[in-house]
Amino acid sequence: MTLQDLIDELGGNLVQGDKEWMVDGANSHEKAGAFDIAFADSDAAVTAALKSNAGVVVLKPGAPTEYPHGKCIVESDQPKLWFAKAAHLVKKSTHVAGIAHSAIVAQDAKVDQGVLVGPCAVIGMHARIGDGTIIGAGAVIGENVTIGMRCHIYPRAVIYPGTTLGDRVVVHAGAVLGADGFGYVRDSVTGEYTQFPQQGTLTIEDDVEIGANSTVDRGALEETRIRRGAKIDNLVHVGHNCDIGENVILVALTGISGSSTVGKGAVLAGQVGIGDHVHIGPGVILGGQSGVFNGKTISNEGQRPGTVMFGTPARPLKQVLREQALLTKLAKAARPSQKEETSKAGE
Template sequence: MILQDLVEELGGSLVQGDPEWMVDGVNSCEKASAFDVAFADSDAAAAAGLGSNAGVVVLKPGAAKEYPRGKCIVESDDPKLWFAKAAKVLKKRSLSVGIAHSAVVAPDAKVDQAVVVGPCAVIGSHVKIGDGTHIGAGAVIGENVTIGLHCQIYPRVVIYPGATLGDRVVVHAGAVLGADGFGYVRDPASGAYTQFPQQGTLVIEDDVEIGANSTVDRGALEETRIRRGTKIDNLVHVGHNCDIGEHVILVALTGISGSSTVGRGAVLAGQVGIGDHVRVGPGVILGGQAGVFSGKTISNEGQRPGTVMFGTPARPLRQVLREQAMLTKLTNAARSGEKEETSKSG
C-alpha cells in the first residue's frame, strides 16, 4: 500500500517524504524495516524512531525541530492510535482460500464465496456466513447461527445454535458463545435442582473482540447482548441475560453474573466480580479484584471523572486508601497498647 493512500484513510499530515512510498506493515523502532511504520509518542521515543530503519515514522506535531532526510514523516495528534489503525489496514490476510476438504458444511448453509473455512470445521444447518469471514480449524458453528462480514473466528471456537454475530467480530481460540446459562430451580422438598429453561439468544454486535477461552452465555428466555465495539479479554465469563454496553473493556478473569448490565465505556479490570442483577453505570472504572454485590447499582454520580472504584464492595479508591491508613493506625495503636500491658505485667 502506498503511504499517501494510508494517510488519506487514517488522517494526519504527511510533512516529509515520498507519497508513493510502499508500506508493508508496522513494527517497533528496533525491528522496523524501510517498508514499516513506527510510532513515537514521547521525546525519547521520537529520537529513537527518527534514528531507526523505519521508512515511515508517526509523531506528534512539533516532536522534533528537524527530520532526517529520506525518512517519511507523518504527524498526528495521537501517533499510537494512528499506528494501531494502520496495523489493521496493513494486516496480511491468511493465504488460505475456500473451504477445506475436511470441513463439514451443511448443504443448506449459506456461505459466501469469499469465506474461508479451515480444516475439520463444522458448519451447521441454516447457518449464514458473510463475505470475507474466516472460520478457523476445528471451529463448530451451530444451527441457525448468523455471522456477518469480515469476521475472524479462530480455531476451536464453539458457537451454539441461534447466536448472531455482526460485522468485523473477532473471536479467539477456545471461546464458547451461546452456551446455557447457569440457572436452576431448587425443589425444597427433595433438594434436587431442575434447570430453568435456557432457550434465549445471544447477539454480538459489530466490532466486538472476544478473547481466548472466554464464555458468553445465551439468554434464559430473552437475550444476552454484547454491544458494538466492546473488547473482552481472555478467560472472561458473561452470564445469561446480561447487556454489555458499547465500547466496554472486560479484562481477564472478570466474571459477570446473570441479568447484569454494564454501561457504555465502562472498564472492568482483572478479576472483577459482578453479582447478579447488578447495574454498572456508563464510564465506571472498576479496579482489579473489585466486587459488586448482587442487586446493587454502581455509578459515577457525585464522583470526579476517571474515579477508580476499588475493593469489595467497590468504592472510590481514595476512600479505600483512607480506610486502609486508618486500619493501620488502629492496628499499630493496639499493638503499642499490648506492649505496654506486657511490660507492666512483667
C-alpha cells in the same frame, strides 16, 4: 499501500517525505525497516524513532523542528492509535478461501465466497457465514448461527445454535458462545433443581473481540447482547440476559452474573466479580478484584472523571486508601507497647 492511501484513510498530516512512499509493515523502531511505520509518543521515543531505519515515523504535532533527511514524517494527535490502525490496513493476509476436505458443512448452510473453513470444522444447518470470514480448524458453528463479514473464528471455538455475530468479530480459540445460562429453580420440598428454560438468544455486534476460553451465555427467555466494539479478554464469563455496552473492556478472570448491565466505555479490570441484576454505569472503572453485590448500581455520579472504584463493595479508590490507612493506625494503637510485652513476659 502508499503513505497517501493511509493518510486518506486515517487522517494526519504529512510534514516531510514522499506521499507515494510504499508501506508494507508496522514495527517497533528497533526492528523497523525502510518500508515500515514506527510511532513515537514521548520525547525519548521521538529521538529513537528518528534515528531508526523506519521509513515512516508517526508522532505528535510540534515535536522536533527539524527531521532527518529522507524520512517520511506524519503528524497525528494520537500517533499510537494511528499506528495501530495503519498496522491493520497494511497487514498481509494469508487468507485463501475454500473449504477443507475434512470440514463438515450442512447442505443448506449459506457460505459466501471468500470464506475459509479449516480442517474438521463443523457448520450446522441453516447457518450463514459472511464474505471474508475465517472458520478455524475444529470450530463448531451450530444450527441457525449467523456470522457476518470478515470475522475470524479461531480453532476449537464453539458457537451454539441461534447465535448472531456481526461484522469483523474475532472469537479466539476455545471460546464458547451461546451456551445455556446457569439458571435453576429449587423445589423447596425435595431440594431438587430444575433448569429454568434457557431458550433466548445471543447477539454479538460489530467489531467485538472475545478472548481465548471465554464464555458468553445465551439469554434465558430473552437476549444476551455484547454491543459494538466491546473487547473481552481471556477467561471471562458473561452470564445470561446481560447487556454489555459499546467499547467496554472486560479483563481476564472477570465474572458477570445474570441480568447485569455494563454501560458504554466501562472498564472492568482483572478478577472483578459482579453479582446478578447489577448495573454498572457508563465510563465506570472497576479496579482489579473489585466486587459488586447483587442488585447494586455503580455509577460515576458525583465523582470526578476517571475515578477508579476498588474493593468489595466497590467504592472510590481514594476512600479505600483512607480506610486502610485508618485501620493501620487503629491496629498500631491497639498493639501492646514493648514495655507492656516485657512486663507480661516476666509474669
